[in-house]
Amino acid sequence: MIRKVRPERPTPRARALGRWFDRAARPLPWRGPRPDPYRIWVAEVILQQTRVEQAVPSYRRFVRRFPTLRALARASRAEVLKAWQGMGYYARARRLHRAARHLVDARGGQWPRTAEDLERLPGVGPYIARAVAAQAFGEPVVALEANGLRVAARWTGERGRIDRPEVRTRLAATLAGEMIGQPPGRFAEAVMELGETVCTPRAPRCPACPVGRYCRLRTEGLDPGRIPARRPRSRRPTHRGSIVALIRQGRYLLQRRPMDGLLGGLWEFPGGHRKGRERPEATARRELREETGLLAGPLQHLGSIRHSYSHFSVELDLFRGPPKPLDVPTPPGRRW
Ligand code: SF4
Structure with a gap:
Protein backbone atom coordinates (compact mmCIF):
# COMPACT_ATOMS: atom_id res chain seq x y z
CA MET A 1 0.00 0.00 0.00
CA GLU A 220 -7.75 31.94 31.34
CA GLY A 221 -7.50 35.57 32.44
CA LEU A 222 -3.95 35.23 33.80
CA ASP A 223 -1.92 38.20 34.99
CA PRO A 224 0.52 39.52 32.34
CA GLY A 225 2.58 41.06 35.15
CA ARG A 226 3.41 37.53 36.36
CA ILE A 227 4.05 35.87 33.02
CA PRO A 228 6.81 35.54 32.13
CA ALA A 229 8.15 35.08 35.66
CA ARG A 230 11.60 36.54 36.23
CA ARG A 231 14.37 36.32 38.75
CA PRO A 232 14.02 39.13 41.33
CA ARG A 233 16.34 41.97 40.38
CA SER A 234 19.49 42.34 42.43
CA ARG A 235 20.65 45.85 43.25
CA ARG A 236 23.16 47.25 40.79
CA PRO A 237 26.39 48.20 42.61
CA THR A 238 27.74 51.73 42.17
CA HIS A 239 31.47 52.27 41.61
CA ARG A 240 32.80 55.73 42.49
CA GLY A 241 35.82 57.38 40.97
CA SER A 242 37.35 60.52 39.47
CA ILE A 243 38.54 61.55 36.03
CA VAL A 244 40.86 64.36 34.97
CA ALA A 245 40.47 66.54 31.89
CA LEU A 246 44.08 67.71 31.70
CA ILE A 247 44.26 70.76 29.43
CA ARG A 248 47.22 72.41 27.67
CA GLN A 249 46.97 75.09 24.97
CA GLY A 250 43.27 74.36 24.52
CA ARG A 251 43.76 70.60 23.99
CA TYR A 252 42.79 67.79 26.35
CA LEU A 253 44.90 64.72 27.12
CA LEU A 254 43.24 61.47 26.03
CA GLN A 255 44.30 57.86 26.32
CA ARG A 256 43.06 54.74 24.62
CA ARG A 257 41.48 51.88 26.56
CA PRO A 258 42.89 48.36 26.03
CA MET A 259 41.27 46.62 23.05
CA ASP A 260 39.73 43.83 25.12
CA GLY A 261 37.28 44.53 27.90
CA LEU A 262 34.62 47.14 28.56
CA LEU A 263 34.63 50.00 26.00
CA GLY A 264 37.78 48.47 24.47
CA GLY A 265 39.64 50.67 21.98
CA LEU A 266 37.79 53.88 22.90
CA TRP A 267 39.47 57.12 24.01
CA GLU A 268 39.00 58.41 27.54
CA PHE A 269 40.26 60.89 30.13
CA PRO A 270 42.68 59.42 32.68
CA GLY A 271 40.98 58.41 35.93
CA GLY A 272 39.81 55.50 38.01
CA HIS A 273 38.29 54.12 41.19
CA ARG A 274 38.31 55.79 44.57
CA LYS A 275 40.27 53.97 47.27
CA GLY A 276 38.72 53.74 50.75
CA ARG A 277 37.96 57.17 52.20
CA GLU A 278 40.04 59.05 49.62
CA ARG A 279 38.69 62.48 48.60
CA PRO A 280 37.60 62.84 44.95
CA GLU A 281 40.41 65.27 44.07
CA ALA A 282 43.03 62.99 45.66
CA THR A 283 41.70 60.11 43.53
CA ALA A 284 41.96 62.27 40.42
CA ARG A 285 45.59 63.22 41.15
CA ARG A 286 46.64 59.67 42.10
CA GLU A 287 45.00 58.06 39.07
CA LEU A 288 46.55 60.64 36.74
CA ARG A 289 50.00 59.95 38.20
CA GLU A 290 49.58 56.15 38.13
CA GLU A 291 48.19 56.00 34.60
CA THR A 292 50.30 58.64 32.85
CA GLY A 293 53.17 59.57 35.16
CA LEU A 294 51.96 63.22 35.05
CA LEU A 295 51.17 65.64 37.86
CA ALA A 296 48.35 68.16 37.74
CA GLY A 297 48.39 71.87 38.68
CA PRO A 298 45.34 73.44 40.35
CA LEU A 299 42.23 71.38 39.59
CA GLN A 300 38.70 72.73 39.20
CA HIS A 301 35.79 70.42 40.11
CA LEU A 302 33.32 70.52 37.19
CA GLY A 303 30.66 68.27 38.69
CA SER A 304 29.78 64.61 38.85
CA ILE A 305 28.29 62.25 36.29
CA ARG A 306 26.30 59.08 36.84
CA HIS A 307 26.06 56.39 34.18
CA SER A 308 24.44 52.96 34.33
CA TYR A 309 25.66 49.84 32.56
CA SER A 310 23.74 46.56 32.56
CA HIS A 311 25.30 45.22 35.78
CA PHE A 312 26.66 48.25 37.60
CA SER A 313 26.61 52.04 37.73
CA VAL A 314 29.48 54.50 37.91
CA GLU A 315 29.55 57.88 39.60
CA LEU A 316 32.48 60.00 38.47
CA ASP A 317 33.78 63.37 39.71
CA LEU A 318 35.22 65.34 36.84
CA PHE A 319 38.19 67.69 37.36
CA ARG A 320 39.90 70.02 34.91
CA GLY A 321 43.29 71.68 35.12
CA PRO A 322 46.74 72.06 33.55
CA PRO A 323 49.66 69.63 33.87
CA LYS A 324 52.55 70.55 36.16
CA PRO A 325 54.97 71.58 34.68
CA LEU A 326 53.14 72.86 31.61
CA ASP A 327 55.75 71.72 29.07
CA VAL A 328 55.85 68.11 30.25
CA PRO A 329 56.43 65.59 27.38
CA THR A 330 53.38 63.64 26.17
CA PRO A 331 53.34 60.19 27.79
CA PRO A 332 53.54 57.23 25.37
CA GLY A 333 50.21 56.13 23.87
CA ARG A 334 48.46 59.40 24.82
CA ARG A 335 47.38 62.36 22.69
CA TRP A 336 46.49 65.99 23.29
S1 SF4 B 1 -1.12 40.01 23.48
FE1 SF4 B 1 0.13 38.34 24.30
S2 SF4 B 1 -0.89 37.78 26.18
FE2 SF4 B 1 -2.36 38.95 25.01
S3 SF4 B 1 -3.50 37.46 23.84
FE3 SF4 B 1 -1.82 38.09 22.55
S4 SF4 B 1 -0.18 36.63 22.93
FE4 SF4 B 1 -1.67 36.43 24.59
Missing part, protein backbone atom coordinates in the same frame (compact mmCIF):
# COMPACT_ATOMS: atom_id res chain seq x y z
CA ILE A 2 1.31 3.43 -0.90
CA ARG A 3 0.62 6.05 1.74
CA LYS A 4 0.60 9.68 0.80
CA VAL A 5 2.94 11.75 2.92
CA ARG A 6 1.12 14.95 3.81
CA PRO A 7 3.21 18.09 4.16
CA GLU A 8 3.12 19.21 7.77
CA ARG A 9 0.50 21.88 8.27
CA PRO A 10 0.88 24.98 10.42
CA THR A 11 -1.12 25.09 13.65
CA PRO A 12 -4.19 27.40 13.77
CA ARG A 13 -2.23 29.74 16.03
CA ALA A 14 0.68 29.90 13.58
CA ARG A 15 -1.70 30.46 10.66
CA ALA A 16 -3.42 33.34 12.47
CA LEU A 17 -0.04 34.82 13.35
CA GLY A 18 1.18 34.51 9.75
CA ARG A 19 -1.94 36.21 8.32
CA TRP A 20 -1.58 39.06 10.78
CA PHE A 21 2.12 39.45 10.00
CA ASP A 22 1.38 39.69 6.27
CA ARG A 23 -0.91 42.63 7.03
CA ALA A 24 0.84 44.34 9.90
CA ALA A 25 4.60 43.82 9.48
CA ARG A 26 6.51 47.08 9.74
CA PRO A 27 8.66 47.85 6.70
CA LEU A 28 11.98 47.49 8.50
CA PRO A 29 15.04 48.18 6.34
CA TRP A 30 16.61 44.73 6.80
CA ARG A 31 13.43 42.98 5.67
CA GLY A 32 12.82 42.28 2.02
CA PRO A 33 11.88 39.65 -0.53
CA ARG A 34 15.48 38.43 -0.84
CA PRO A 35 16.99 37.98 2.63
CA ASP A 36 20.57 39.23 2.82
CA PRO A 37 22.61 37.43 5.51
CA TYR A 38 24.93 40.39 6.01
CA ARG A 39 22.09 42.84 6.66
CA ILE A 40 20.15 40.41 8.84
CA TRP A 41 23.29 39.75 10.85
CA VAL A 42 24.04 43.46 11.38
CA ALA A 43 20.40 44.11 12.35
CA GLU A 44 20.31 41.22 14.81
CA VAL A 45 23.53 42.34 16.49
CA ILE A 46 22.20 45.89 16.88
CA LEU A 47 18.81 44.63 18.10
CA GLN A 48 20.37 42.54 20.86
CA GLN A 49 20.39 45.48 23.29
CA THR A 50 18.27 48.02 21.45
CA ARG A 51 14.59 48.53 20.70
CA VAL A 52 13.55 48.52 17.06
CA GLU A 53 12.74 52.26 16.87
CA GLN A 54 16.24 53.14 18.08
CA ALA A 55 17.87 50.39 16.04
CA VAL A 56 16.54 51.54 12.64
CA PRO A 57 18.51 54.83 12.34
CA SER A 58 21.64 53.15 13.79
CA TYR A 59 21.31 50.28 11.33
CA ARG A 60 20.85 52.67 8.38
CA ARG A 61 23.92 54.65 9.37
CA PHE A 62 26.04 51.53 9.79
CA VAL A 63 25.12 49.87 6.47
CA ARG A 64 25.50 53.17 4.63
CA ARG A 65 29.07 53.27 5.95
CA PHE A 66 29.69 49.52 5.40
CA PRO A 67 27.21 48.35 2.75
CA THR A 68 28.70 44.86 2.31
CA LEU A 69 30.50 42.19 4.26
CA ARG A 70 33.70 42.97 2.34
CA ALA A 71 33.44 46.69 3.12
CA LEU A 72 33.17 45.87 6.83
CA ALA A 73 36.06 43.39 6.68
CA ARG A 74 38.31 45.94 4.92
CA ALA A 75 37.67 48.66 7.51
CA SER A 76 40.02 49.31 10.40
CA ARG A 77 38.83 48.64 13.92
CA ALA A 78 38.87 52.38 14.66
CA GLU A 79 36.55 53.02 11.70
CA VAL A 80 34.12 50.35 12.87
CA LEU A 81 34.08 51.68 16.43
CA LYS A 82 33.51 55.19 15.10
CA ALA A 83 30.54 54.01 13.03
CA TRP A 84 29.17 52.23 16.11
CA GLN A 85 29.11 55.46 18.14
CA GLY A 86 25.84 56.00 19.96
CA MET A 87 24.90 52.31 20.05
CA GLY A 88 26.89 51.38 23.18
CA TYR A 89 28.11 47.87 24.03
CA TYR A 90 31.14 48.27 21.77
CA ALA A 91 32.11 44.63 22.26
CA ARG A 92 29.36 43.84 19.75
CA ALA A 93 31.05 46.00 17.11
CA ARG A 94 34.39 44.32 17.74
CA ARG A 95 32.83 40.86 17.41
CA LEU A 96 31.01 41.84 14.22
CA HIS A 97 34.24 43.10 12.73
CA ARG A 98 36.23 40.03 13.76
CA ALA A 99 33.68 37.66 12.22
CA ALA A 100 33.50 39.74 9.00
CA ARG A 101 37.28 39.53 8.60
CA HIS A 102 37.24 35.80 9.21
CA LEU A 103 34.44 35.26 6.70
CA VAL A 104 36.31 37.19 4.02
CA ASP A 105 39.88 36.07 4.76
CA ALA A 106 39.28 32.40 5.57
CA ARG A 107 36.12 31.66 3.57
CA GLY A 108 36.32 34.03 0.61
CA GLY A 109 33.14 35.79 1.77
CA GLN A 110 31.06 32.57 1.67
CA TRP A 111 28.51 32.31 4.47
CA PRO A 112 27.98 29.06 6.37
CA ARG A 113 24.31 28.17 5.96
CA THR A 114 23.50 26.38 9.21
CA ALA A 115 23.35 27.58 12.79
CA GLU A 116 25.92 24.98 13.79
CA ASP A 117 28.46 26.25 11.24
CA LEU A 118 27.65 29.91 11.81
CA GLU A 119 28.35 29.45 15.49
CA ARG A 120 31.89 28.36 14.67
CA LEU A 121 32.69 31.85 13.37
CA PRO A 122 34.73 33.88 15.86
CA GLY A 123 32.50 36.24 17.82
CA VAL A 124 29.17 34.67 16.75
CA GLY A 125 27.10 33.27 19.61
CA PRO A 126 24.22 30.78 19.50
CA TYR A 127 21.47 33.40 19.28
CA ILE A 128 22.93 35.28 16.30
CA ALA A 129 23.84 32.01 14.56
CA ARG A 130 20.27 30.74 14.85
CA ALA A 131 18.65 34.04 13.90
CA VAL A 132 20.76 34.32 10.72
CA ALA A 133 20.32 30.63 9.85
CA ALA A 134 16.53 30.89 10.17
CA GLN A 135 16.01 34.27 8.52
CA ALA A 136 18.65 34.19 5.79
CA PHE A 137 18.88 30.47 4.99
CA GLY A 138 15.51 29.10 6.10
CA GLU A 139 16.87 26.61 8.62
CA PRO A 140 14.07 25.55 11.03
CA VAL A 141 15.83 26.56 14.24
CA VAL A 142 14.53 28.72 17.08
CA ALA A 143 16.55 31.76 18.16
CA LEU A 144 15.38 32.46 21.70
CA GLU A 145 15.18 36.16 22.47
CA ALA A 146 13.14 38.20 24.91
CA ASN A 147 10.08 38.64 22.66
CA GLY A 148 9.85 34.96 21.76
CA LEU A 149 10.25 33.89 25.37
CA ARG A 150 7.55 36.27 26.57
CA VAL A 151 5.08 35.40 23.81
CA ALA A 152 5.55 31.63 24.19
CA ALA A 153 5.28 31.87 27.99
CA ARG A 154 1.95 33.70 27.66
CA TRP A 155 0.62 31.34 24.98
CA THR A 156 1.25 28.37 27.25
CA GLY A 157 0.61 30.00 30.65
CA GLU A 158 4.16 29.09 31.69
CA ARG A 159 4.69 29.84 35.42
CA GLY A 160 8.38 28.93 35.63
CA ARG A 161 11.11 31.58 35.60
CA ILE A 162 12.42 32.23 32.10
CA ASP A 163 16.04 32.26 33.25
CA ARG A 164 15.74 28.54 34.14
CA PRO A 165 17.16 26.19 31.47
CA GLU A 166 14.26 23.71 31.68
CA VAL A 167 11.75 26.54 31.15
CA ARG A 168 13.69 27.88 28.18
CA THR A 169 13.79 24.38 26.71
CA ARG A 170 10.00 24.09 27.06
CA LEU A 171 9.41 27.48 25.46
CA ALA A 172 11.84 26.73 22.63
CA ALA A 173 9.93 23.48 22.00
CA THR A 174 6.65 25.44 21.87
CA LEU A 175 8.08 27.83 19.28
CA ALA A 176 9.62 24.97 17.28
CA GLY A 177 6.22 23.24 17.21
CA GLU A 178 4.53 26.41 15.97
CA MET A 179 7.20 26.86 13.29
CA ILE A 180 6.27 23.60 11.56
CA GLY A 181 4.97 24.14 8.05
CA GLN A 182 6.03 27.81 8.01
CA PRO A 183 9.03 29.56 6.48
CA PRO A 184 11.27 29.68 9.59
CA GLY A 185 12.53 33.22 9.05
CA ARG A 186 9.08 34.65 8.52
CA PHE A 187 7.75 32.84 11.60
CA ALA A 188 10.63 34.13 13.75
CA GLU A 189 10.02 37.68 12.56
CA ALA A 190 6.27 37.37 13.16
CA VAL A 191 6.83 36.28 16.77
CA MET A 192 9.26 39.14 17.30
CA GLU A 193 6.82 41.59 15.72
CA LEU A 194 4.00 40.38 17.97
CA GLY A 195 6.20 40.78 21.04
CA GLU A 196 7.37 44.25 19.99
CA THR A 197 4.03 45.72 19.00
CA VAL A 198 1.18 43.80 20.69
CA CYS A 199 2.37 41.38 23.38
CA THR A 200 4.53 44.01 25.06
CA PRO A 201 6.13 43.38 28.46
CA ARG A 202 3.96 45.53 30.76
CA ALA A 203 0.68 46.14 28.96
CA PRO A 204 -0.08 43.58 26.25
CA ARG A 205 -2.91 44.67 23.93
CA CYS A 206 -4.82 41.41 24.21
CA PRO A 207 -8.12 42.64 22.69
CA ALA A 208 -6.20 43.55 19.50
CA CYS A 209 -4.14 40.35 19.45
CA PRO A 210 -4.40 38.15 16.36
CA VAL A 211 -3.77 34.97 18.37
CA GLY A 212 -5.75 35.83 21.50
CA ARG A 213 -8.07 32.84 21.14
CA TYR A 214 -5.05 30.51 21.20
CA CYS A 215 -3.39 32.14 24.20
CA ARG A 216 -3.82 30.77 27.72
CA LEU A 217 -3.01 34.06 29.35
CA ARG A 218 -6.01 35.62 27.59
CA THR A 219 -8.44 32.71 27.67
